[in-house]
Amino acid sequence: MADFPLRFRARVRHEADRSYAVLVEGPEGEVLVGVTGSLREVRTVAREGAARLFGVQTERIAEDHLDVVIPQPPYGRDGQWVRIVSAGESAAPDDAVDLGAAGQAHWFGHGGAWFVTVAGSGTGVHPSEHLDFAPVLTDEEVAELRRYLGRSGQPGS
Structure with missing residues (x-):
């Protein structure tokens, strides 16, 4: 089992088909852990991916210890x-x-x-x-x- 961090960091990458690729920072760097078509599912994909990445049960990844960064998508701009x-x-x-x-x-x-x-x-x-x-x-x-x-x-x- 890899070192178990106190906080988990995930980043979303907007895909051309409007899906969300979820990347989690692991011991070896950032890893793609899943893709979803729903913003509501991004945190779940991040938690489950972090659990797999660190070899622990999903319940060990506390929701309040998961930081998810979602940048503005390249296909949208303010005011449009x-x-x-x-x-x-x-x-x-x-x-x-x-x-x-x-x-x-x-x-x-x-x-x-x-x-x-x-x-x-x-x-x-x-x-x-x-x-x-x-x-x-x-x-x-x-x-x-x-x-x-x-x-x-x-x-x-």
């Missing part, structure tokens, strides 16, 4: 227009209310997701895999977003 294309596996009506809506995205680095402001419903947090970063917006959608953002004091794009 996006379209919400998925609510994921959620069946909650609140999660589906903005499905198909256009919005303006800003990176929320701490959560590894995006703040997306949608005209009429406000701002919600969405993972990258739920967003289209190259949407085709109608002139009406752009005008409505600019009006809404102007009223809310946010800069338009």
Whole structure:
């Protein structure tokens, strides 16, 4: 069994297909421990990968001793227009209310997701895999977003 650290460090690499490659810092350096298509699963993949890497039970990797860094993906930038294309596996009506809506995205680095402001419903947090970063917006959608953002004091794009 390798030396068992007090803290575990993981880093996410954004893949071109919008999946998340999870790398854990081990005794021999950074190791790819898994890939997931869901931001919700990143921490689980990191914990399970760290446990395999260090040869211990997953329960030995305490959640509060796991640092996961999720950088801003290369395919998104602050202030750009996006379209919400998925609510994921959620069946909650609140999660589906903005499905198909256009919005303006800003990176929320701490959560590894995006703040997306949608005209009429406000701002919600969405993972990258739920967003289209190259949407085709109608002139009406752009005008409505600019009006809404102007009223809310946010800069338009």
